[in-house]
Amino acid sequence: xxxxxxxxxxxxxxxxxxxxxxxxxxxxxxxxxxxxxxxxxxxxxxxxxxxxxxxxxxxxxxxxxxxxxxxxxxxxxxxxxxxxxxxxxxxxxxxxxxxxxxxxxxxxxxxxxxxxxxxxxxxxxxxxxxxxxxxxxxxxxxxxxxxxxxxxxxxxxxxxxxxxxxxxxxxxxxxxxxxxxxxxxxxxxxxxxxxxxxxxxxxxxxxxxxxxxxxxxxxxxxxxxxxxxxxxxxxxxxxxxxxxxxxxxxxxxxxxxxxxxxxxxxxxxxxxxxxxxxxxxxxxxxxxxxxxxxxxxxxxxxxxxxxxxxxxxxxxxxxxxxxxxxxxxxxxxxxxxxxxxxxxxxxxxxxxxxxxxxxxxxxxxxxxx
Amino acid sequence: xxxxxxxxxxxxxxxxxxxxxxxxxxxxxxxxxxxxxxxxxxxxxxxxxxxxxxxxxxxxxxxxxxxxxxxxxxxxxxxxxxxxxxxxxxxxxxxxxxxxxxxxxxxxxxxxxxxxxxxxxxxxxxxxxxxxxxxxxxxxxxxxxxxxxxxxxxxxxxxxxxxxxxxxxxxxxxxxxxxxxxxxxxxxxxxxxxxxxxxxxxxxxxxxxxxxxxxxxxxxxxxxxxxxxxxxxxxxxxxxxxxxxxxxxxxxxxxxxxxxxxxxxxxxxxxxxxxxxxxxxxxxxxxxxxxxxxxxxxxxxxxxxxxxxxxxxxxxxxxxxxxxxxxxxxxxxxxxxxxxxxxxxxxxxxxxxxxxxxxxxxxxxxxxxxxxxxxxxxxxxxxxxxxxxxxxxxxxxxxxxxxxxxxxxxxxxxxxxxxxxxxxxxxxxxxxxxxxxxxxxxxxxxxxxxxxxxxxxxxxxxxxxxxxxxxxxxxxxxxxxxxxxxxxxxxxxxxxxxxxxxxxxxxxxxxxxxxxxxxxxxxxxxxxxxxxxxxxxxxxxxxxxxxxxxxxxxxxxxxxxxxxxxxxxxxxxxxxxxxxxxxxxxxxxxxxxx
Numbered sequence: 001x002x003x004x005x006x007x008x009x010x011x012x013x014x015x016x017x018x019x020x021x022x023x024x025x026x027x028x029x030x031x032x033x034x035x036x037x038x039x040x041x042x043x044x045x046x047x048x049x050x051x052x053x054x055x056x057x058x059x060x061x062x063x064x065x066x067x068x069x070x071x072x073x074x075x076x077x078x079x080x081x082x083x084x085x086x087x088x089x090x091x092x093x094x095x096x097x098x099x100x101x102x103x104x105x106x107x108x109x110x111x112x113x114x115x116x117x118x119x120x121x122x123x124x125x126x127x128x129x130x131x132x133x134x135x136x137x138x139x140x141x142x143x144x145x146x147x148x149x150x151x152x153x154x155x156x157x158x159x160x161x162x163x164x165x166x167x168x169x170x171x172x173x174x175x176x177x178x179x180x181x182x183x184x185x186x187x188x189x190x191x192x193x194x195x196x197x198x199x200x201x202x203x204x205x206x207x208x209x210x211x212x213x214x215x216x217x218x219x220x221x222x223x224x225x226x227x228x229x230x231x232x233x234x235x236x237x238x239x240x241x242x243x244x245x246x247x248x249x250x251x252x253x254x255x256x257x258x259x260x261x262x263x264x265x266x267x268x269x270x271x272x273x274x275x276x277x278x279x280x281x282x283x284x285x286x287x288x289x290x291x292x293x294x295x296x297x298x299x300x301x302x303x304x305x306x307x308x309x310x311x312x313x314x315x316x317x318x319x320x321x322x323x324x325x326x327x328x329x330x331x332x333x334x335x336x337x338x339x340x341x342x343x344x345x346x347x348x349x350x351x352x353x354x355x356x357x358x359x360x361x362x363x364x365x366x367x368x369x
Numbered sequence: 370x371x372x373x374x375x376x377x378x379x380x381x382x383x384x385x386x387x388x389x390x391x392x393x394x395x396x397x398x399x400x401x402x403x404x405x406x407x408x409x410x411x412x413x414x415x416x417x418x419x420x421x422x423x424x425x426x427x428x429x430x431x432x433x434x435x436x437x438x439x440x441x442x443x444x445x446x447x448x449x450x451x452x453x454x455x456x457x458x459x460x461x462x463x464x465x466x467x468x469x470x471x472x473x474x475x476x477x478x479x480x481x482x483x484x485x486x487x488x489x490x491x492x493x494x495x496x497x498x499x500x501x502x503x504x505x506x507x508x509x510x511x512x513x514x515x516x517x518x519x520x521x522x523x524x525x526x527x528x529x530x531x532x533x534x535x536x537x538x539x540x541x542x543x544x545x546x547x548x549x550x551x552x553x554x555x556x557x558x559x560x561x562x563x564x565x566x567x568x569x570x571x572x573x574x575x576x577x578x579x580x581x582x583x584x585x586x587x588x589x590x591x592x593x594x595x596x597x598x599x600x601x602x603x604x605x606x607x608x609x610x611x612x613x614x615x616x617x618x619x620x621x622x623x624x625x626x627x628x629x630x631x632x633x634x635x636x637x638x639x640x641x642x643x644x645x646x647x648x649x650x651x652x653x654x655x656x657x658x659x660x661x662x663x664x665x666x667x668x669x670x671x672x673x674x675x676x677x678x679x680x681x682x683x684x685x686x687x688x689x690x691x692x693x694x695x696x697x698x699x700x701x702x703x704x705x706x707x708x709x710x711x712x713x714x715x716x717x718x719x720x721x722x723x724x725x726x727x728x729x730x731x732x733x734x735x736x737x738x739x740x741x742x743x744x745x746x747x748x749x750x751x752x753x754x755x756x757x758x759x760x761x762x763x764x765x766x767x768x769x770x771x772x773x774x775x776x777x778x779x780x781x782x783x784x785x786x787x788x789x790x791x792x793x794x795x796x797x798x799x800x801x802x803x804x805x806x807x808x809x810x811x812x813x814x815x816x817x818x819x820x821x822x823x824x825x826x827x828x829x830x831x832x833x834x835x836x837x838x839x840x841x842x843x844x845x846x847x848x849x850x851x852x853x854x855x856x857x858x859x860x861x862x863x864x865x866x867x868x869x870x871x872x873x874x875x876x877x878x879x880x881x882x883x884x885x886x887x888x889x890x891x892x893x894x895x896x897x898x899x900x901x902x903x904x905x906x907x908x909x910x911x912x913x914x915x916x917x918x919x920x921x922x923x924x925x926x927x928x929x930x931x932x933x934x935x936x937x938x939x940x941x942x943x944x945x946x947x948x949x950x951x952x953x954x955x956x957x958x959x960x961x962x963x
Contacts, residue, residue, distance in 0.1 A: 185916045214912045231914050250920045264921045306927055338888055359888055362913035365933035
C-alpha cells in the first residue's frame with residue numbers, strides 16, 4: 001500500500017439533465033465551465049500525485065455524463081491523465097458520435113461503459129433517460145467500429161411498470177449486442193429523490209412481483225455465457241479476463257484516489273470526500289489550494305468489516321487470513337447449515353453460495369461480527 | 370367510650386359520586402380538621418388515588434358528633450377489592466350509600482350495596498350533587514330506594530360540595546345505625562380490616578375491636594396465622610395518628626406491630642391477647658387469591674433488578690399482589706404477577722411506571738386455572754405455558770356480572786354476553802329507563818377487551834361490575850404456536866374449545882404479518898396437542914442485496930449493513946428464526962392489541 005494507489009477515479013459531473021432516480025453529484029448545464037473544471041482536475045491531480053503509484057492499473061472516468069464534456073476539454077483531460085492498463089469512460093448513448101468514439105480511442109481509453117438502462121421507450125421515459133433504444137444500438141455500433149473490444153452495458157431492472165416480458169426483452173436486446181461486460185442494477189428508489197416521490201408507491205406495490213427479477217437476470221445472463229462475477233456485474237466468460245479491473249480494486253479493498261467534486265478517495269486507512277460544490281472546488285484549485293474535504297478515519301476493525309462486505313460481493317472466495325474478528329463464527333456455522341455460505345481451504349476462505357449471493361446483503365449483515 | 374355512643378360506618382359510592390368530598394365535609398363539620406388543615410380529599414393519601422379518584426387502601430377516621438364517637442371506615446371504591454370491601458364492611462354496623470343525583474345508580478353501587486346487605490349493615494341512602502343543574506334527585510331517590518328496599522322519603526338529599534344537608538347525614542348516622550354489639554369484659558378480639566407498611570414502624574394494622582380492650586406494650590397474637598408480636602402503640606386517626614391508652618370494644622383504630630413483613634399479618638385475621646387469649650377467632654377469614662395473571666417484563670432488560678425491587682416495595686403495602694420470576698423466550702426475564710382483578714392490575718402497573726419510573730411490557734392477562742392432571746394431581750396454573758397438554762379436567766373462575774344499561778341497549782349487551790359464553794341470570798328494571806342485567810361469565814372472557822366492547826356497543830352508557838363466584842369446569846384447550854416447528858411458550862393460549870380455531874387462525878395471521886421474511890420458508894402454526902388447527906407460511910426472501918457498491922459509497926453501504934445487523938441483534942431467536950420483539954408484542958402486549 002505504501003507504494004501508492006494504483007487506481008484513479010475522475011468525476012465528471014456534467015449532465016444535460018438530471019435523471020429522476022439519480023443521487024450522484026451532477027451539474028446540469030454550465031457548459032461554459034468544462035475548461036475550468038478540467039483545469040481544476042489537473043491541478044488537483046498535481047496536488048495529490050504523491051499518493052499515486054508510479055504505474056497505475058486503472059483509471060475510471062465516471063459521472064455525471066463524462067462524454068457530455070466538451071470534446072476539446074475531454075481530450076485534454078484524457079491526454080494529461082496518467083496511463084493505465086485499463087482506462088474506462090462512462091458514456092450516455094445519445095452523446096456517442098463517430099468523432100467522440102475516435103477521440104476516446106485516440107486518447108488511450110480501453111473500455112467504454114454505456115448507460116443503456118433499458119430498451120423499452122416507455123421505461124426509458126419513466127427513468128427520464130434521454131436516449132432511445134435506437135441510440136443505444138447505434139452508439140454501441142459506433143464504438144465497435146472505432147475499435148473498442150471491451151464494452152460494457154448498464155441495465156436497470158425493477159422499473160415501475162416493467163413486466164416480466166419487458167425484462168426478458170431487455171436482456172435479449174442486451175445479449176444481442178454481445179457486450180464484453182454487463183452491469184445490471186435493481187432500481188433503488190432512494191429516499192428524497194424526485195423519482196421516489198413520483199413512483200415510490202407503485203414500486204412498493206410491485207415489489208412482490210419483481211422479487212424474482214434478480215434471479216431471472218442471473219439465470220439468463222449465465223445461460224448466455226456470462227460470468228456472474230460480482231453481485232451486479234457480469235462479464236463474458238472467456239479466457240481473457242473481462243472483469244472491470246477498476247471496480248475489482250474497490251471490491252478487493254485496494255486504495256484509490258478520486259478526483260473531482262464529490263469524489264471519494266481511500267488511502268492508507270483514511271477516506272475522504274472532496275466537496276460536492278462546484279464553485280468552491282474551482283475557486284480553491286484556481287488558487288492552487290486543495291479543495292475542502294470530509295475526512296473519515298477507518299480504524300482496523302472497520303477496514304476488516306469493509307473487506308468482508310466488499311469481498312463477499314465477488315464470486316471468488318474471501319481469504320480470512322487477515323480478517324481476524326471481522327466475521328462472527330457462530331453466524332458462519334448457521335449460514336453454512338442453511339446453505340448460504342461455504343468455507344474452503346480448511347476454513348481459511350469464505351464465499352457465498354449461489355443462493356447466498358441472492359441474499360448477500362442480509363447474509364453479510366449476519367456474518368459481520 | 371360506652372358501646373351505645375359509638376357508631377361505625379362506611380361510605381359506599383361509585384367512582385366520582387362524591388364519597389371523598391362527603392368525607393371531607395364530615396371532617397370539617399365535626400371540627401376534626403380546621404379550615405387551614407383542610408386539604409381537599411384528606412383521606413386519599415396516595416398521589417395515584419387522588420388522580421384516579423379511587424381509594425386503594427382503607428383507613429379509618431374518628432370524629433365526634435353530638436357526644437357520639439363516629440368511626441368512618443373508608444372502603445376501596447372498586448370490587449376488584451371485594452375482599453377488602455367486605456372486610457371493611459364487616460368492621461361496621463352501617464353504611465352511607467351515596468348516589469349521584471345526575472347519574473343515578475351504577476353497577477358498582479349495586480355490587481357494593483349487595484355486599485353491605487349481605488353483611489347486615491343498616492344502609493343510609495344519600496343522593497348527592499343535588500346542586501347540579503342536571504340533577505334528578507327524585508329519579509335517583511326512587512332508584513336507590515328500589516335497590517335497598519327503603520322508602521324514597523327516607524333518602525337524604527345533599528350537596529357534599531356546598532355542605533348542604535351534611536349535618537342531617539350525621540344525625541341520621543346516629544339515629545339509624547345501631548351501636549356495635551360486643552362484650553367489653555370478654556377476652557379481647559379485634560378484626561384486622563386493613564394494614565399498611567411504614568418504613569420506620571413496620572406493619573400497622575387497622576382494627577375493629579369486638580370484645581375486650583387492647584393496650585400498648587401488650588403481647589398479641591394473630592389467630593389464623595399464629596403471628597406473635599408486642600403492640601408498640603395503639604391509637605386512632607383523627608385524622609392523623611393519635612396514640613391512645615386503649616382501644617375498647619366497638620372502637621376502631623390502629624395497632625403498631627413492629628413487624629417487618631406484611632405477609633405475616635393478613636387482613637381478615639383476628640387479633641387477641643396472649644395473656645387472655647380468645648377461644649375462637651372472628652368468622653370470615655379467608656386467603657385472598659389472585660384471579661388475573663399477566664407477565665410484567667422490563668422493556669430494557671437491564672431494569673430487571675429495578676422491577677424486582679419495585680415489586681417488593683409494592684407488596685409491602687399490597688398484600689394481594691402476587692409475583693414470581695418468569696422467563697419468557699420472547700421477552701426475557703420478568704415476573705408473572707397475580708392480581709385481584711383488572712383494575713388492580715392497572716393500578717399496580719401504573720404505580721410501577723409512575724412511582725418507580727419503569728418502562729414495562731405487560732402481556733395480555735389470563736386467569737387462574739385449576740387443573741386435574743391425568744395422574745390425579747390438582748394444580749393451579751397461572752400461565753398458559755404451564756398448562757399440561759394432557760389433562761383430565763380444567764376449571765376456570767366464573768364471575769357474576771352486574772350490568773346497568775338504558776333499556777334500548779339490552780339487546781346488544783345480551784348478544785355480547787352470549788358471545789362471551791355468558792349465562793343469563795336475571796334482569797331487573799331499576800327505573801322505567803334503566804335495566805340491571807345479571808349474567809354469569811367466565812372471568813377469562815372479560816379480561817381481554819370485554820369492557821371496551823361493552824362500552825362501544827352501548828355508546829358508553831353501560832355500567833359494569835363483577836364479583837368472582839367460584840370455579841367451574843370448562844371445555845378449555847391449550848393452543849400452542851409453533852414457528853418453524855418450534856413451540857413458542859410465550860405465545861401459548863388457553864381458549865374455549867369453540868373459539869380455539871378462530872383464535873389460532875387470528876394469531877398465526879398476525880404473526881405472519883409481524884415476522885419479517887427469513888432466508889428460508891417459515892411455517893407458523895397453531896396447534897392443539899399434535900393437531901394443527903391453523904397454518905401460514907412466511908415465504909423465504911428471494912433477494913436481499915445492496916444493488917451497487919463502488920468506491921464512492923462504501924461508507925454508506927457499510928452503515929446500512931451495520932444498521933441491518935443491529936436490527937438483527939434486537940430479534941429473538943426461535944430455533945433458526947429471528948423474530949422481532951415487536952412481533953411478540955403485537956400478540957402479547959396489552960397495548961399492542963389491534
